[in-house]
Amino acid sequence: MATKAFQRTYTQLQAITKATVSLNAKGVSNDELATVGGKLAQVVKTKGDSVTLQVFSGTEGIPTNAEVSFQGAPPTLRVSDQLSGRFFNAYGKPIDGGAEIEGEEREIGGPSVNPYKRRQPSQLIPTGIAGIDLNNTLVSGQKIPFFADPDQPYNQVMADVALRADVDKIILGGMGLSNDDYLFFRHSFEAAGALDKIISFVNTTEEPPVERLLIPDMALTAAEYFAADKNEKVLVLLTDMTLYADALSIVSNRMDQIPSKDSMPGSLYSDLAKIYEKAVQLPTGGSITIIAVTTLNDGDITHAIPDNTGYITEGQLFLRADPDTGKVIVDPFRSLSRLKQLVQGKQTREDHSQVMNAGVRLYADAQNAKTKLENGFDLSDYDLRCLDYAKEYAIRLLSIDVNITVEQMLDTAWEIFAKYFSPAETGIKQALVDKYWKKN
């Protein structure tokens, strides 16, 4: 960090927009931090002597003669074991009343891992939720978002997942969290007595939206410290990435950039990839797993934000309300974990993938039967059994309030299969049927 003596100070702004200011200054480096009238800002553009700064907390009240002083370095975070159990704002400053962190100062948003040095993810992350563990198994080093409408309880599910996962550190990156949700996370972490392994970086809706842009990099810099330096298993929770992308579009708009689809900046894919690709299994044993939330507009996954996200992440977990049972379920059709085959049947029981496929296929048959019913056609005996099966399957396995082991999930599935179907109707390999079929 440059000392006071080297700081260069200017007092004449040339232009001000809602998110940026421009002025004439010399010797300014790209991405460097500065304060504008006491507010933190970052250099985003230089052209000749003209420098454009993005002011994180907005430019309200900044006069043209505001004092601008450059700090000579990009945003940093102090990293050390003292981070554990603490709550920070988007600038990495404590918001829990505790002391400042002492430790090594690291630039945030650093370089990526050499792909050749990565290892293939191979450790199961159990969550107790069958809609995830049974149908869309998570693997350490994976990156996966929840796709959910804003009325779905995604933050609760994420807190459950985090507290049940067998990891060394949980890092929460909250972007545009409502104050209630922030307190919810804080209380659930405290109640679980897990506070000492949790680190939170939080930007609430009460704070300016552009500040959010710092949150993922702060959270992931802390994650890299624990994963790469300490060889720990780190789980990073990012909620809500849709609000992050909205903040990106605000800045690009203020900089007069030409928007692409859905008024998002043309670089949205790269911007999101830079964050999600920090998920990694390192050769030294440490790992970073990212679980994010992308809120949808009425289930529309073709919008630029979920669409670009889907191309980057290794699957998605789709939450929806099931009107037949009144439960919130992990939709088995639209959810996908691309890495599940790396652990299914390897770290779980041999029948895992066959049971999973049979369960989803029969659930699909039930959907067809439902369509027939709605269109006024007669239902066959098989159709009726499918409908009954679907209800029980949704309540006992798909619902997010389930909390059982993978073994119990498999046993439950076999039990429900036997209740409604013959072995042949499930289409499961004979050898597995012989071994696991529940005879009444």
Add this chain to the structure above:
Amino acid sequence: MSTTGKVTGIVSNLVTVAVDGPVAENELCYITLGGSRLLAEVIKVNGDKASVQVFESTRGLKNGDNVEFLGKMLEVTLGPGLLSGIYDGLQNNLTTMEGVFLKRGEYTKPLDHSVSWDYTPLAKAGDKVVAADWLGEVKEGWLPHKIMVPFSFEGEYTVKEMAPAGSYTIDKTIAVLTNAEGEDVPVTMTQKWPVKVAVKGYREKPRPSKIMETGVRVIDSFNPIAEGGTGFIPGPFGCGKTVLQHAIAKQGDADVIVMAACGERANEVVEIFTEFPELIDPHTGRHLMERTTIICNTSNMPVAAREASVYTAMTICEYYRAMGLKCLLLADSTSRWAQALREMSNRMEELPGQDAFPVDLSAIISNFYARAGMVVLNNGQTGAVTFIGTVSPAGGNLKEPVTESTKKAARCFYALEQTRADQKRYPAVNPIDSYSKYLEYPEIQEYLDTTIQKGWVDKVLKAKNIVRRGREMADQINILGDDGVPMSYHEAFWKSELVDFAFLQQDAFDKIDALCPIERQKYMLDCILDICDHSFEFENFEECRNFFKDLINTLRQMNYTEFQSPKFHEYEQQLKKQLS
């Protein structure tokens, strides 16, 4: 004295430089930042201001920083040792880099200069040679790797001296050539070539006349790709683009495979690193990695190098093609490359085209696809570069600029479909919308007539028609209900399901089903068409459904069983019984 300059403006990775001398479009330069040098490429010049795109993060760069121009374009190094290489988009060797994290400004040599190769001369003193003529040969694994007259040599040369057979490193001068002016030029085992320029040095580029087998039925039979042909695979996320591409990479009948992971997930590349060294090439019985080069510029690596990566990959393919080899280039995905162009065009404040892509996107894409092709070399031998790119259309909507531009350039179209993927009908290639223009080529038709059987194309078209008709019937049944349509509708629908389940669908994760040689494809298609030619009598639609479901089950079991094995014949007998 080379041109130098000073940085005058920075927006993300677009940097403006005031220059003191001549600069060329696409010329490279180094920007000095502290102790490291960042590579950048000129993309626009206006007066004494050059706009350069930096292949690294520009964090910390200042106006006034020094720039040194190199007087050359982005080049790749070509020579023995490229195979099994793992490179970034600028051909830095990723395996020799230190540390777990990529370091800015760290550039590594693409080839190993210490290893010795067993060299045999092919030319002799006194021979007249031109660019791309073969001078000698080394064994790269099992491949005869030709040492050629560098592609950049213009006019005719006379061989003055040739090194005798022996074991040499790549830097050894293996020949001295004399040009028309009487100057002597030494030639080593390596040469450099600018990636954005197509490699010529062949006699002609005829129309493709052979198909390239991939072992994937919906490609080889329904929509075959020619050796030296072009194709593309568009599809929304989660439809199996990558699985299909990996299947082609594993099974494609080619001597050399170059995979360009362009702006995609790093874990997918890790899958290749982890699996390919273990897997066996079905055509040669050697390890897959021995014929594979990976150019890897994943989505979190610098955007500008993403654009370079596809060109680097193509140039390596063209190099091996000039040795008379069959090369296959797979690029995943060209949409990310187009997005890299868009980001740059946006920063340069150019007037945008559709969806903010640069207006010349279409021209850039077709130029690139045009570099594929079969060629006849100067010595009469042939070589080929087959190119298959994936496209990731925004929102799965195929009416977007990258898909539309690619459709104009590529001759095969493999449309991956969300509904098929949702139904787990993999590969999710839509059998109706997808096409291969090569089926219309008389050369290809003749080839198929002689290598598979007379009238093969008609058979394929007939099978396609069955599927198309089945879709229409399915719509009718959905509207009118099972009982509301004549029995013939059900029969036609189930015949199409038979083609779909027993032929189009294929299990990429099953050892036997994953790879289906053309002979076996012919057998299965004949078998299925025989059934479809037959008309059946059914009492009711349930009977019809159950009858075909049983047939499908038997045919699928055949697909899972080793061809012509006793078990296979058992299923064959079972099928006969079911039909009688």
